[in-house]
Amino acid sequence: xxxxxxxxxxxxxxxxxxxxxxxxKDNNKNQVDSSEITRRxxxxxxSIATMMAMLGGIELKAAEQTQTQPQxxxxxxxxxxxxxxxxxxxxxxxxxxxxxxxxxPTAPVVAICDNYQPMLNRSKKLAPNAEAFDDxxxxxxxxxVQAVIVATPTHLHKDIVIDALKAGKHVYCxxxxxxxxxxxxxxxxAAQEAVKVNFQSGLQLRSDKQxxxxxxFIRSGAAGQAIKARAQWHKKESWTRVSPNPERQKETNWRLxxxxxAGLIGEIGIHQIDEILWFLxxxxxxxxxxxxxxxxxxxxxxxxxxxxxxxxxxxxxxNYEATLGNSFDADYEVIYGSxxxxxxxxxxxxxxxxxxxxxxxxxxYAKKETFxxxxxxxxxxxxxxxxxxxxxxxxxxxxxxxxxxxxxxFVYNSDLIGTAVEDYASSFDIKDTAALKKFLTxxxxxxxxxxxxxxxxxxxxxxxxxxxxxxxxxxxxxxKEWFQI
Amino acid sequence: xxxxxxxxxxxxxxxxxxxxxxEFVRFTPQPxxxxxxxxxxxxxxxxxxxxxxxxxxxxxxxxxxxxxAAKLPTGKINAKVYAKIPxxxxxxxxxxxxxxxxxEHMDVKQYPTIEYRLLDMDLPSIPARGNPILKxxxxxxxxxxxxxxxxxxxxxxxxxxxxxxxxxxxxxLKMTDFKINPPNPNIGGVGxxxxxxxxxxxxxxxxxxxEEQK
Numbered sequence: 001x002x003x004x005x006x007x008x009x010x011x012x013x014x015x016x017x018x019x020x021x022x023x024x025k026d027n028n029k030n031q032v033d034s035s036e037i038t039r040r041x042x043x044x045x046x047s048i049a050t051m052m053a054m055l056g057g058i059e060l061k062a063a064e065q066t067q068t069q070p071q072x073x074x075x076x077x078x079x080x081x082x083x084x085x086x087x088x089x090x091x092x093x094x095x096x097x098x099x100x101x102x103x104x105p106t107a108p109v110v111a112i113c114d115n116y117q118p119m120l121n122r123s124k125k126l127a128p129n130a131e132a133f134d135d136x137x138x139x140x141x142x143x144x145v146q147a148v149i150v151a152t153p154t155h156l157h158k159d160i161v162i163d164a165l166k167a168g169k170h171v172y173c174x175x176x177x178x179x180x181x182x183x184x185x186x187x188x189x190a191a192q193e194a195v196k197v198n199f200q201s202g203l204q205l206r207s208d209k210q211x212x213x214x215x216x217f218i219r220s221g222a223a224g225q226a227i228k229a230r231a232q233w234h235k236k237e238s239w240t241r242v243s244p245n246p247e248r249q250k251e252t253n254w255r256l257x258x259x260x261x262a263g264l265i266g267e268i269g270i271h272q273i274d275e276i277l278w279f280l281x282x283x284x285x286x287x288x289x290x291x292x293x294x295x296x297x298x299x300x301x302x303x304x305x306x307x308x309x310x311x312x313x314x315x316x317x318x319n320y321e322a323t324l325g326n327s328f329d330a331d332y333e334v335i336y337g338s339x340x341x342x343x344x345x346x347x348x349x350x351x352x353x354x355x356x357x358x359x360x361x362x363x364x365y366a367k368k369e370t371f372x373x374x375x376x377x378x379x380x381x382x383x384x385x386x387x388x389x390x391x392x393x394x395x396x397x398x399x400x401x402x403x404x405x406x407x408x409x410f411v412y413n414s415d416l417i418g419t420a421v422e423d424y425a426s427s428f429d430i431k432d433t434a435a436l437k438k439f440l441t442x443x444x445x446x447x448x449x450x451x452x453x454x455x456x457x458x459x460x461x462x463x464x465x466x467x468x469x470x471x472x473x474x475x476x477x478x479x480k481e482w483f484q485i
Numbered sequence: 486x487x488x489x490x491x492x493x494x495x496x497x498x499x500x501x502x503x504x505x506x507x508e509f510v511r512f513t514p515q516p517x518x519x520x521x522x523x524x525x526x527x528x529x530x531x532x533x534x535x536x537x538x539x540x541x542x543x544x545x546x547x548x549x550x551x552x553x554a555a556k557l558p559t560g561k562i563n564a565k566v567y568a569k570i571p572x573x574x575x576x577x578x579x580x581x582x583x584x585x586x587x588x589e590h591m592d593v594k595q596y597p598t599i600e601y602r603l604l605d606m607d608l609p610s611i612p613a614r615g616n617p618i619l620k621x622x623x624x625x626x627x628x629x630x631x632x633x634x635x636x637x638x639x640x641x642x643x644x645x646x647x648x649x650x651x652x653x654x655x656x657x658l659k660m661t662d663f664k665i666n667p668p669n670p671n672i673g674g675v676g677x678x679x680x681x682x683x684x685x686x687x688x689x690x691x692x693x694x695x696e697e698q699k
Contacts, residue, residue: 080581423571427540428516435516439537
């Protein structure tokens with residue numbers, strides 16, 4: 001595994017290789033995180049898929065055939081039993097979560113919590129059957145609450161998450177896990193020790209079906225050898241929220257102050273950086289930061305414009321840029337390979353091939369879009385086939401958002417774990433944690449793919465260290481031991 | 486007087502001996518040693534469902550030799566066996582969607598457990614090689630319906646404090662005998678018919694109960 005960690009995109013792997021197509025069809029061998037995908041296998045199977053499509057059309061929709069991928073069945077029965085949810089923190093993002101939960105049939109919201117009454121009032125409209133609390137401890141005391149989604153300001157996560165885990169609730173903790181490495185570590189440790197419940201980090205892209213398609217594509221070596229990667233987030237907005245009174249000013253605008261915020265990289269960039277590191281299985285050895293408060297001359301303490309350059313041992317660089325001062329070109333991620341560049345914007349992606357890159361085959365039939373002087377092949381789970389070029393070509397994506405998919409996975413996995421633990425306890429000694437862990441490992445083989453506590457912790461450490469590098473305008477050498485939970 | 490004492494002593498001895506005959510040693514299941522599997526057919530492919538949970542307990546006549554090296558007596562064995570499997574712990578090879586269909590057909594909310602109670606256990610002979618095979622009769626309750634079933638059950642004394650029961654050959658059961666309609670789901674527009682018969686196998690490892698478990 002070590003040899004492919006950095007800049008080589010999984011070429012020439014030995015051993016038994018699961019083919020891409022078989023991987024999609026085999027429910028029991030569906031860990032798409034696997035590095036065991038070769039270029040040859042992927043291309044071969046993509047060609048088979050093209051041929052199949054031409055012959056009558058079997059859609060190459062990896063996610064729909066893979067049990068661990070997010071499913072879109074509308075019937076709650078098909079997705080297990082409902083799990084009573086609660087949302088703690090009902091600000092803008094908390095309400096987005098409530099809206100999304102309202103679309104998931106197995107996620108009834110039975111409680112909401114915020115220490116600011118107007119937020120609760122607004123949220124009640126989105127969750128009319130939910131009981132409202134101004135103290136999260138009172139909410140956690142409610143037995144009917146099975147799962148909590150923690151969407152408070154980042155610096156408030158730790159106590160809430162740890163108390164929720166202690167109360168035996170399943171926990172979804174928004175990313176970053178915390179605003180300090182110490183708090184994030186405490187959360188991850190508590191989550192790993194809470195064997196009987198489900199913990200999910202809010203790295204929602206990790207549950208996105210389209211990302212899993214891209215992951216296979218990139219790791220197959222279809223883009224050649226990774227040369228570099230870049231991501232940006234540009235948006236002209238002050239990041240300030242109107243405060244109803246001076247007392248709440250700092251509380252409302254917690255993202256602007258050093259002691260409560262993880263900065264632009266921590267609050268926004270964490271998702272994009274994690275995505276690239278995940279795709280490339282890269283483990284940066286250092287991060288160098290630049291930036292400052294260039295435009296907004298208010299009392300803020302965190303930079304409004306940042307740049308961070310991660311570098312791996314092999315020299316691969318991952319460049320992240322974000323600004324609140326300009327909106328041009330919005331947000332996207334690009335992985336530059338020796339044969340092609342792959343650009344991801346939201347849930348869409350394109351491949352820009354080099355002139356000397358080998359012909360993959362299926363791209364001849366695939367939908368293409370023009371970007372200035374380049375023509376990009378649309379990379380979608382269903383766009384690399386002739387079927388999408390004909391009847392489905394004009395159809396826009398109707399995929400659920402990554403947040404929907406992440407929350408759906410959370411509820412699904414919480415149900416799986418909750419029922420498995422309950423059944424286990426009915427027959428065996430639940431105090432034997434080692435035996436329970438072993439049992440759950442077997443039982444949860446088919447759980448939906450979602451970011452773990454470890455995933456969340458690692459992403460948080462990288463983001464916080466990048467933020468620190470920006471603040472100090474320096475290079476930080478990343479230590480292996482920081483990642484031990 | 487002497488005669489009276491002798492009679493009393495004899496009576497006490499007989500009573501104690503009688504009590505001994507009724508005494509049992511209790512075993513409880515081990516989490517890493519339980520597996521039940523049922524295999525079935527359908528119009529598109531064969532399927533199976535498994536659970537790693539078999540709860541309950543086994544009580545064996547305390548005079549039954551548990552040392553693996555000791556010879557077992559043939560004939561009727563005094564034993565109490567109660568086994569239970571949470572119905573929803575059965576996981577099918579076809580994924581969660583099929584699990585849910587299976588649970589619906591088993592009415593798991595109303596009948597959350599599959600239960601078995603032993604009525605009779607007999608050891609007709611000791612094989613020259615391998616583990617002895619017990620002839621058992623018991624009541625199996627699935628979907629709230631009780632049926633009497635006979636099974637050949639392998640009996641292994643793993644250690645003095647650890648035993649294992651298992652099926653040397655699969656047991657054939659019919660869903661309809663338990664008033665379960667074989668599922669006929671429509672998946673992706675394709676109607677699937679599930680066969681009525683299922684073949685059941687199990688392994689059940691139990692350890693001598695601790696004081697707390699007694």
